[in-house]
Each structure stands twice: as structure tokens, then as C-alpha cells.
Amino acid sequence: MSKNVLLSFKGxxxxxxxxxxxxxxxxxxxxxxxxxxxxxxxxVENLSVAxxxxxxxxxxTRLNSEKELADQYTTVDxxxxxxxxxxxxxxxxxxxGKFSLTGTERMKQRPIGILAEALKSxxxxxxxxxxxxxxxxxxxxxFKQTDxxxxxxxxxxxxxxxxxxxxxxxLPLGLTLEIEGELTSKPYVEMTLAMLEQVGISNDWNENTIxxxxxxxxxxxxxxxxxxxxxxxxxxxxxxxxxxxIFLPGLNGYSxxxxxxxxxxxxxxxxxxxxxxGGVFLKKEPKIVERKIFDLKECPDLAQTIVVICxxxxxxxxxxxxETLKIKETNRVLALQTELAKIGVKFxxxxxxxxxxxxxxxxxxxxxxxxxxxxxxxxxxxxxALKIAAVEIEEKQVVEKSYPYFWDxxxxxxxxxxxQG
Numbered sequence: 001m002s003k004n005v006l007l008s009f010k011g012x013x014x015x016x017x018x019x020x021x022x023x024x025x026x027x028x029x030x031x032x033x034x035x036x037x038x039x040x041x042x043x044v045e046n047l048s049v050a051x052x053x054x055x056x057x058x059x060x061t062r063l064n065s066e067k068e069l070a071d072q073y074t075t076v077d078x079x080x081x082x083x084x085x086x087x088x089x090x091x092x093x094x095x096x097g098k099f100s101l102t103g104t105e106r107m108k109q110r111p112i113g114i115l116a117e118a119l120k121s122x123x124x125x126x127x128x129x130x131x132x133x134x135x136x137x138x139x140x141x142x143f144k145q146t147d148x149x150x151x152x153x154x155x156x157x158x159x160x161x162x163x164x165x166x167x168x169x170x171l172p173l174g175l176t177l178e179i180e181g182e183l184t185s186k187p188y189v190e191m192t193l194a195m196l197e198q199v200g201i202s203n204d205w206n207e208n209t210i211x212x213x214x215x216x217x218x219x220x221x222x223x224x225x226x227x228x229x230x231x232x233x234x235x236x237x238x239x240x241x242x243x244x245x246i247f248l249p250g251l252n253g254y255s256x257x258x259x260x261x262x263x264x265x266x267x268x269x270x271x272x273x274x275x276x277x278g279g280v281f282l283k284k285e286p287k288i289v290e291r292k293i294f295d296l297k298e299c300p301d302l303a304q305t306i307v308v309i310c311x312x313x314x315x316x317x318x319x320x321x322x323e324t325l326k327i328k329e330t331n332r333v334l335a336l337q338t339e340l341a342k343i344g345v346k347f348x349x350x351x352x353x354x355x356x357x358x359x360x361x362x363x364x365x366x367x368x369x370x371x372x373x374x375x376x377x378x379x380x381x382x383x384x385a386l387k388i389a390a391v392e393i394e395e396k397q398v399v400e401k402s403y404p405y406f407w408d409x410x411x412x413x414x415x416x417x418x419x420q421g
Contacts, residue, residue, distance in 0.1 A: 004368075004420040005396035005407055007385035013242040017413040020249055021231060023048035023224035024257055025402050026188065029056055029083045030195050031222040033091055033166050036060045038217035042199045046224040051400040052081040059084065063095075078103045080373065080401065082110060083159055085135060089115055090163035093124040094143040094170060100129065102136035106373060109134065114152065115160040122147045122175075148173035151180055154208075155323050158185035162192040168212035169201045179208045184297050184323060187258030194256050198222060226250040228259040230403045231280070232305045233379045235266040237413065238282050239309050240386040244271070246413075249279035261299045265306060269313075289315050297321025304380035307336055307356065311345040312387050314358040322354060335372050339381060342367050343388075366390040375401040382406075385415060392420060 028048040033056075035042045047053065059076055066074065076092065076099055078084040085103055089112060092099045102108070113133025116126045125140040148171070152161060161177065168175035183189065193203050193210070200218030204211045231248050238244035251260075253275040263273040263280070270287030273280050289310075294317055296303050303322055310317045322333065333354070337347045344360035367388050371377040375398050385391040396419070399406040411417045 003396050004392050004394050006416075006418045006420050007382055007391045007393065007410065008389060008416045009385050009414065010416060013240075013386050015237055015241045015244040015246060015413050018247040018249065019234060019409050019412065021226040021251075022050060022403065022405070023053075024227040025050040025053055025083070025229070026191065026227075026257060026259075027195070027222075027224045028053045029087060030162065030166065030192055031224055032056050032060055033087045034195060034199060034217070034222065036064065036091065037166065037170050038199065041217045041219045043221050044224065045221055046226075048224060048227065049404055050227075050402045051404065052083055052402065055079055055081045056084040056087070059088065063097075066097075073098045073100065075100045075102065078107065080104045080107060082107065085110070085112065086115060086157065086159040087163050087166070089126075089137060089139070090119060090167045092139045092141075093119045093126060094141070094167050096141040098141065099139040100136055101139060102129075107135055112137065114156055115163060118150045118152055118160070118164060122150060122171075143171075145172045149176050149178070151178045154179040154181045154183035156184070158183070158188040161189050165189070165192050165196065165203075165210065165212060169196070169215045169217070172214060174211070174213040174215075176209060176211045179210070182297075183208075184321070185258060185300060187256075187261070187298050191256040191258070195222060225252070225255055225257065227402070228255060228257040228262060229301050230406075232259060232262045232302055233383065233403075233406070235262050235271055235282060236305050236309050236380070236383045237386065238271045238284050239266065239269045240312055240383045241284060244282060244284040246282040247277075247279055248282070249277075251275075251280045253280075258299045259302055262302055262305075265294065265302065269309065289313060291317070293318045293320065295320045297323075301376065304332060304336060304376045307347065307354075308340075308380045308384070310356055311340050311343065311347075311358060311361070312384060314361045316356050316358050318356075319354045320352065323352065332374065332376070335370075335374065335377055339369055339377070342369070343384075363388045366392065368392040369394065371395045371398050373398060375399050375403070379403060379406055382410065 023046045031044040123146040127138045129136045199220045268291040270285045272283050344362045346357040348355045369381040407417050
């Protein structure tokens with residue numbers, strides 16, 4: 001990932017374009033696991049081209065083709081794909097094989113212990129090959145369920161919870177999952193349950209307890225909606241442009257994706273969302289930004305996008321619900337603090353909230369943004385090219401994780417996009 005990209009926007013800052021987005025990585029990764037668990041009864045349509053999804057699909061295809069898994073030791077390398085690591089930890093725990101589940105050096109620094117211990121508490125045979133609570137994992141089958149009750153904290157990655165819920169109908173005793181404390185990223189858990197319902201799996205969610213009994217998957221197709229996380233960068237572009245009219249086909253107003261909340265958030269910045277002609281039409285209207293507090297606990301993947309928008313507009317906002325940001329692809333809090341300092345903005349941590357101080361905001365002629373191997377850093381800061389004459393983004397390939405055509409799409413919208421050595 002050595003090649004950088006240089007962005008600029010010549011002339012009037014007016015955006016008028018139509019952008020077709022790839023399938024949702026969040027939906028697609030869940031759909032692929034559900035399909036694999038269904039042993040072929042569930043098919044998936046509109047597969048995402050995001051690198052994480054491609055990786056997971058290749059792994060599941062390979063595992064399905066290896067018929068005698070119980071007699072061999074299989075290494076499964078997810079690379080930098082965090083969702084794949086979490087979902088496969090649960091998926092592999094109930095297979096008959098012997099597995100070594102690993103990833104990149106950064107992946108080995110991202111905690112998996114809460115999920116692994118939850119699986120071990122109901123009969124999973126999982127051990128840590130290097131550091132306690134972190135990948136790589138050794139997972140040995142066959143799975144012999146000893147209990148159906150699991151307690152898990154709600155303020156950790158919702159992917160741990162989703163991973164458990166997806167394997168629940170395949171467990172001999174089913175699963176009763178008790179969520180302790182407030183649930184972070186609740187829409188992602190709702191997405192998982194809604195997708196399971198689409199393939200015939202019922203659940204009972206009563207207060208903080210979700211119960212899924214043993215049951216069979218129906219024959220069904222799961223259609224993957226375009227990615228609302230990717231859409232968020234077009235909302236950011238609309239917010240920083242002087243004028244904007246952007247059509248994103250395929251998105252609807254009743255999405256399962258938590259990041260569809262971007263429509264509500266961006267209304268604060270004068271970006272209207274009209275659902276018509278089979279998609280969403282974004283338009284910028286004059287508006288003074290007044291909202292001071294943004295609670296992002298249900299959509300933490302939007303954090304970098306919203307923080308950078310506020311910073312670029314000189315809007316001193318406060319953000320809550322960012323508890324999981326430090327264990328993502330990078331420590332996103334530290335990354336934001338470091339990069340925003342380049343335009344004179346401070347991102348101050350105080351207890352569980354973060355406040356922007358834009359009193360020193362300035363736009364240099366050129367800025368170079370480090371991405372820390374994090375796709376969302378690259379895409380959140382790219383719209384600054386509407387405010388700064390030249391924006392160089394390091395490691396241009398990093399966007400392949402979720403939105404491989406991002407730079408091409410910027411070019412379609414009128415940005416000048418040039419590779420750097």
C-alpha cells in the first residue's frame with residue numbers, strides 16, 4: 001500500500017452526479033455466513049465487491065469444497081477483515097474441523113476474547129495461540145454444546161453479538177443471549193435478526209434477552225442493498241460543496257443498515273434526502289448548523305465522516321457513543337486527533353465524550369493525510385479537497401476494504417484524482 005493519491009477540485013464547487021454504490025459490506029457478510037450455515041438453502045444476490053466481503057466469500061467457498069475437514073488442520077487467514085474474523089470465530093466453532101484462524105499484525109492486536117470466551121462457555125473448544133484474548137485462535141471441532149445461556153456486554157462490538165445470533169439456530173440447544181448494560185450499535189443487531197427472519201429463523205427479544213431456538217433455514221434469497229456507509233461520503237461531499245445534487249440509485253428509506261441514519265444527521269447540515277426513482281436524491285439547501293451534540297452509538301462507522309464535516313465547517317460539536325472507535329482498523333480517536341491537527345482543529349477527549357475545538361481552523365494550500373491502514377480515514381478526509389487546493393491521501397488502495405471504486409467515483413463527480421509515487 002505505498003501508492004498515494006492527490007485530490008483537487010478545480011473551478012466552482014458544484015457537484016451534480018449519479019453514483020452507483022456497491023452492495024453493503026455489513027449485509028453481505030451476514031448473508032454469506034447465513035448462506036453457509038444453511039448448507040445451500042439460502043442464496044445471496046448483489047454481492048459486495050468490498051475486499052472484506054471478497055475475502056470472506058473466498059474462505060467460505062474454500063471451506064465448503066474441503067469435504068474431509070475433520071481429518072485435517074486448516075489455516076484460515078482473514079487478512080485485515082475484522083468482520084470476517086468475528087463471524088468466522090463463531091462459524092468455525094461449530095464445524096467439525098481443526099482450524100487456525102489468523103490475520104494481519106493489526107488484526108492480532110484487535111480483541112476477540114469476549115466472543116471466544118462466550119463460545120467456550122457453551123462448549124466451544126477455542127484457545128489463543130499467542131496472546132490471551134487476541135487472534136490467532138486454535139478452534140477444534142466437533143462442537144459439543146454444554147449450555148445455551150450466554151451473557152455478553154452490550155457496549156462492545158455488536159459483531160460479537162451478531163456472530164453468536166447467526167449460529168444460534170444451528171446449535172443443538174439453541175441460544176439465550178443476555179445483553180448486559182446498554183447496547184451499542186443496536187441497528188446492526190436488528191439487521192442480523194431481520195436477515196435471519198427473512199430466511200425463516202424466528203427469535204424472541206424480550207428487554208435485554210434474545211432467544212433463538214434450534215430451527216432450520218428456509219429456501220430463500222437474500223438481496224443485498226447498496227452500502228449506506230459508502231453513501232455517507234457523498235453526504236460529506238454535498239455538505240462541503242457550494243452546491244450539490246447527487247443521485248444514489250438502489251438505496252431506500254427502510255434500510256436495515258444502521259448507517260442509513262446519515263439521512264437524519266445530514267439534515268442538520270442542509271442536505272435533504274428524497275427517495276424517488278428507485279434511489280435517494282441528495283440536495284444541498286442553505287442552512288445554519290445549530291446541532292451541538294451528536295450521539296453516534298448506533299452508527300459508530302459514521303464518526304470519522306461527521307467529525308471531519310464539522311471540523312471543515314468550523315462547527316464546535318460534541319460527540320458521544322464512540323466507545324468502540326479505539327479498537328477498529330486503527331485507534332480512530334488518535335487518528336482523528338492527529339490528522340485534524342493539520343488543519344488546526346483539536347479533538348478533545350473528556351470522559352466518554354469528544355469535543356471539537358475549531359478556533360484554530362485553517363486551510364493550508366496542501367495537506368497530506370495518513371490513513372493508518374484504515375479505509376474510513378481515507379474516505380472521510382477526501383472531501384477536504386473541496387476546501388483545500390491539494391489533498392494527498394496516503395495508501396490509496398486502503399479503500400478496497402469497503403469501497404474499491406471510490407477514487408473512480410470521485411473522478412466522475414468532477415474531482416481531479418492523480419496517483420502519486
